[in-house]
Amino acid sequence: MPRLAPLLFLLPIAVSLGSVSLYPILNGLWLSFTNTSLVTQEHDFIGLENYAQLLGDDLFWNAWRHTVYFTVVSTLAETILGLVMALLLVEHFAGRSIVRAAMLVPWAMPTVVTSKMFGWLFDGQYGVVNWALRSSGLIAENINWYGSIDHAMTTIIIADVWKTAPFMALLLMAGLQTIPKSLIEAARMDGAGPVATFIHVRLPLLMSTLLIAGMFRALDAFRVFDLVYVLTGGGPADATETLSTLSYKTLFSALQFGYGSAMATAMFITEALIAIGFGFFIMRKMRAPR
Amino acid sequence: MIYERNRLQTILIYCGGLLILFWSAAPFLWQLSTSFQNDVELTAATPSFIPSPLTFDHYANIFVEKSFQLYLRNSLIVAGFTTLFCLAVGAMAGFALSRLDIKGRFGILAAILSVSMFPQIAIVGPLYLLASDLALLDTYSGLVITYVALGVPLVTWVMFGYFDTLPREIDEAARMDGCSTVGLFWRIILPISAPSLVTTGLLAFIAAWNEFMFALAFTSNIDHQTVPVGIANFTNLHYIPWGDIAAASIVVTIPLVLLVLLFQRHIIDGLTQGAVKE
Numbered sequence: 040m041p042r043l044a045p046l047l048f049l050l051p052i053a054v055s056l057g058s059v060s061l062y063p064i065l066n067g068l069w070l071s072f073t074n075t076s077l078v079t080q081e082h083d084f085i086g087l088e089n090y091a092q093l094l095g096d097d098l099f100w101n102a103w104r105h106t107v108y109f110t111v112v113s114t115l116a117e118t119i120l121g122l123v124m125a126l127l128l129v130e131h132f133a134g135r136s137i138v139r140a141a142m143l144v145p146w147a148m149p150t151v152v153t154s155k156m157f158g159w160l161f162d163g164q165y166g167v168v169n170w171a172l173r174s175s176g177l178i179a180e181n182i183n184w185y186g187s188i189d190h191a192m193t194t195i196i197i198a199d200v201w202k203t204a205p206f207m208a209l210l211l212m213a214g215l216q217t218i219p220k221s222l223i224e225a226a227r228m229d230g231a232g233p234v235a236t237f238i239h240v241r242l243p244l245l246m247s248t249l250l251i252a253g254m255f256r257a258l259d260a261f262r263v264f265d266l267v268y269v270l271t272g273g274g275p276a277d278a279t280e281t282l283s284t285l286s287y288k289t290l291f292s293a294l295q296f297g298y299g300s301a302m303a304t305a306m307f308i309t310e311a312l313i314a315i316g317f318g319f320f321i322m323r324k325m326r327a328p329r
Numbered sequence: 330m331i332y333e334r335n336r337l338q339t340i341l342i343y344c345g346g347l348l349i350l351f352w353s354a355a356p357f358l359w360q361l362s363t364s365f366q367n368d369v370e371l372t373a374a375t376p377s378f379i380p381s382p383l384t385f386d387h388y389a390n391i392f393v394e395k396s397f398q399l400y401l402r403n404s405l406i407v408a409g410f411t412t413l414f415c416l417a418v419g420a421m422a423g424f425a426l427s428r429l430d431i432k433g434r435f436g437i438l439a440a441i442l443s444v445s446m447f448p449q450i451a452i453v454g455p456l457y458l459l460a461s462d463l464a465l466l467d468t469y470s471g472l473v474i475t476y477v478a479l480g481v482p483l484v485t486w487v488m489f490g491y492f493d494t495l496p497r498e499i500d501e502a503a504r505m506d507g508c509s510t511v512g513l514f515w516r517i518i519l520p521i522s523a524p525s526l527v528t529t530g531l532l533a534f535i536a537a538w539n540e541f542m543f544a545l546a547f548t549s550n551i552d553h554q555t556v557p558v559g560i561a562n563f564t565n566l567h568y569i570p571w572g573d574i575a576a577a578s579i580v581v582t583i584p585l586v587l588l589v590l591l592f593q594r595h596i597i598d599g600l601t602q603g604a605v606k607e
């Protein structure tokens with residue numbers, strides 16, 4: 040019994056993750072080598088045909104480019120904005136706890152609600168953002184934000200930055216608070232200004248937190264689904280189609296489970312590469328002598 | 330702080346704080362205001378920020394015409410059971426990894442966490458086929474089983490972190506008194522971990538309450554669809570009912586916001602412990 044007890048405690052999680060995460064991943068890999076379709080009811084092994092088709096599929100590469108663009112721009116914007124917010128929030132000021140509490144609102148809200156909310160804020164006709172920009176003289180005519188090919192992706196990025204930058208700030212703030220105050224005070228004594236203190240003391244010590252938080256954010260941004268699916272549905276004219284939305288449509292609208300699985304697997308591989316890339320930097324950072 | 334801020338720095342800090350407050354709260358407050366305004370005011374050339382006249386029509390609409398209470402019921406059932414199972418499964422795993430003699434515990438922990446990093450789109454197709462074979466489509470069970478697996482890695486990680494802070498002397502004293510492993514877990518460790526269980530449960534609840542993609546794929550009618558699916562489908566034939574959408578958004582978000590504000594300290598601690606640990 041004593042030998043067995045630890046395993047019994049781990050049994051439920053093993054069953055749960057095994058059946059709902061591991062099995063579908065392997066099954067998805069298998070499906071990607073088949074022509075499984077709920078329309079034609081075929082289910083035959085076709086080797087690498089799906090992947091060959093993927094390489095020449097303009098829609099796939101279009102979605103791939105959008106996803107990479109979205110991931111890079113939103114991760115960068117969220118990290119930089121989050122860092123600025125975090126630096127401000129480690130300073131003591133009256134009402135700081137209220138600000139910190141308010142920052143949890145975007146994080147806690149369902150993404151579908153965020154999506155609809157930005158749909159209303161950025162509405163091309165009655166949106167309050169257009170009104171504000173017009174009243175302040177920044178634009179002369181209403182902009183058709185997510186209804187136009189030129190601005191749809193930008194609108195989605197703004198919504199994503201709104202939702203996740205505050206949370207990024209809270210993570211980075213926790214990282215900043217672990218930096219010993221004595222180090223910062225010593226730098227001040229030596230006559231370093233706030234900017235020099237930031238660049239030479241805080242930033243180097245914050246680097247591993249920044250990289251880890253950035254990695255999680257990038258992985259999350261790469262699989263963006265709710266925001267796009269609800270706000271634009273991938274349109275207009277595929278201008279905001281991402282890998283998740285395209286895979287979802289291939290699976291559940293076209294009912295091509297084989298081809299859709301190949302697409303999801305390709306996405307999975309790209310995600311793994313992102314993780315490995317970040318992991319490489321994180322390892323190097325951690326090994327570097329302090 | 331040893332050094333003094335000068336006046337300019339103080340002003341900058343307060344301006345910055347106000348900006349963050351505006352950034353985080355303003356869109357939500359606008360949604361709140363929208364939900365109390367008539368469509369006539371909402372489509373006026375100049376938006377009015379304070380609703381006048383104040384109307385409850387949108388709230389009446391979503392409950393009477395759109396049966397929003399059914400979505401709420403479905404979401405409560407799904408998220409509630411998900412939270413219970415997540416806590417049970419995750420606390421057991423976290424306990425075993427933290428207190429029991431297990432070889433390669435950090436390997437197992439890393440494996441559990443890395444499973445949660447798979448893109449969900451990669452499992453939704455195969456899971457759909459599986460759920461269809463097992464007649465779990467359009468059921469609460471299908472969603473709960475899925476959400477437990479999605480939420481449990483985080484719950485395990487946070488609970489493990491908490492259990493690991495409890496002194497080992499507790500275990501030794503309990504063993505001395507003849508406590509079994511199950512007894513140690515059930516009668517000693519779990520009761521003293523109640524605060525942590527509550528906040529971790531809250532995280533699991535929020536995740537399940539907000540989930541959209543699996544709910545969209547696995548349910549096809551109002552009997553089992555959850556709130557996010559309901560809101561996503563809020564459209565009218567001729568126009569977008571922004572007022573109704575705003576009212577629905579407020580109804581589903583207010584409870585979350587209140588819970589989060591109530592537990593904010595613990596949530597921030599719980600969520601950030603992983604990122605800053607080295």
